[in-house]
Amino acid sequence: MYKNEEGVGQGIKESGVPREELFITSKVWNSDQGYEETLAAFESSLQKLEIDYLDLYLIHWPVPSKGKYKETWKALEKLYKDGKVRAIGVSNFKEHHLDDLIKDAEIKPMVNQVEFHPHFAQKELRAYCREHGIQLEAWSPLKQGELLDNPALIQIAEKYGKSTAQVIIRWDLQNEVVSIPKSKKEHRIITGRYGSH
Numbered sequence: 001m002y003k004n005e006e007g008v009g010q011g012i013k014e015s016g017v018p019r020e021e022l023f024i025t026s027k028v029w030n031s032d033q034g035y036e037e038t039l040a041a042f043e044s045s046l047q048k049l050e051i052d053y054l055d056l057y058l059i060h061w062p063v064p065s066k067g068k069y070k071e072t073w074k075a076l077e078k079l080y081k082d083g084k085v086r087a088i089g090v091s092n093f094k095e096h097h098l099d100d101l102i103k104d105a106e107i108k109p110m111v112n113q114v115e116f117h118p119h120f121a122q123k124e125l126r127a128y129c130r131e132h133g134i135q136l137e138a139w140s141p142l143k144q145g146e147l148l149d150n151p152a153l154i155q156i157a158e159k160y161g162k163s164t165a166q167v168i169i170r171w172d173l174q175n176e177v178v179s180i181p182k183s184k185k186e187h188r189i190i191t192g193r194y195g196s197h
């Protein structure tokens with residue numbers, strides 16, 4: 001859906017970084033849900049990325065109106081059993097979607113990637129996932145940059161001599177949430193420092 005797999009594939013090649021040092025995730029988009037469709041979408045992702053396995057593959061949204069997330073999950077289970085992906089999971093699934101999926105699943109989702117940040121702490125979902133051994137992963141952990149101007153967070157950052165973004169990411173980690181902050185700025189990516197510039 002992001003139309004970035006070819007670019008990422010090219011980036012991986014040009015970087016010269018060994019494949020095993022990278023953790024690569026992709027997701028099956030809503031219009032590709034269904035057993036055969038998902039298997040085909042997965043192969044297409046591998047081709048575009050020019051790699052032969054993924055580290056994590058997720059169902060992007062449950063889309064209950066389509067009624068296909070269970071067949072889609074069956075395809076993910078097959079890909080996992082065939083060794084084509086090292087972990088499988090879902091994204092944007094609420095507790096009732098997970099209950100319904102797990103009821104008929106052979107393998108429980110290993111990850112649930114959801115919106116998570118200090119303005120949306122997802123307490124109940126987090127407790128549910130912990131109870132079921134599902135790793136919560138935070139999308140838009142900086143609320144797309146909006147939280148970086150938050151006075152309370154700025155105050156905490158000043159107190160500890162860190163950037164606001166570092167405080168947010170630390171909060172994710174202390175809550176045992178995997179965080180995937182994004183930046184297009186080379187210096188932020190290279191240094192791993194999420195400063196104010």
Ligand SMILES: NC(=O)c1ccc[n+]([C@@H]2O[C@H](COP(=O)([O-])OP(=O)(O)OC[C@H]3O[C@@H](n4cnc5c(N)ncnc54)[C@H](OP(=O)(O)O)[C@@H]3O)[C@@H](O)[C@H]2O)c1
Binds near residue numbers: 060138145148188
């Ligand atoms: N599963 C889903 O449905 C779903 C939905 C939304 C997002 N996601 C995933 O979540 C990941 C991250 O989410 P996101 O990109 O929406 O939001 P985000 O990581 O919360 O925020 C990214 C924004 O914050 C800015 N930013 C980063 N560090 C900064 C800093 N130190 N100071 C000021 N601005 C800073 C970035 O600007 P620059 O680029 O200019 O640095 C960018 O505009 C993405 O990779 C996306 O794939 C998943």
